[in-house]
Amino acid sequence: MILKEFNRNIELHGDRIKCRKGCSACCSQIFRITPADSWIIKDHIKKLSDPEKEILLKKALAYKIHDPCPALGESGECTIYEARPVICRKFGMPIYDYKKPGKIFACELNFADGEEIHDDKLIEEQTKIGIYWDKLKDEFEKHYPGKPLTIAETIISALSEK
16 A cells, blocks of 8 residues: 555656655654554564665664664664564555644655645545554553564564573
């Protein structure tokens, strides 16, 4: 659903969407990820090579607020791209959160602050995504309760588990 919405935005907004490999403008944001996102990342990390795990762990242990994400590679690429959290999959394109109506969020590289975004399907499509994601999170957390973590905390936890 998210990839389909991202592609719809690329088609609609074209070259305005600057998100691509190497763009890491949003990779120094402060946020926590859901237990479901954390579980997916942990599973992915366990499959990495030992050198890749060592690099991630070193960066995660040294991580401080406002540092770039510890999963960010030397060339600005996401080293856990296949397992990246939902917020990382959504950010860049205009984002509507049905729980915070009245505001559309977008990367400042794509749209200037306060700039009007023309998209007749944005609210409808992203409300569907938001409701679906909330249901998935709730169902996951019934079986695997946990607290939101940072990506750094998730990496450390993944590599501390035996």
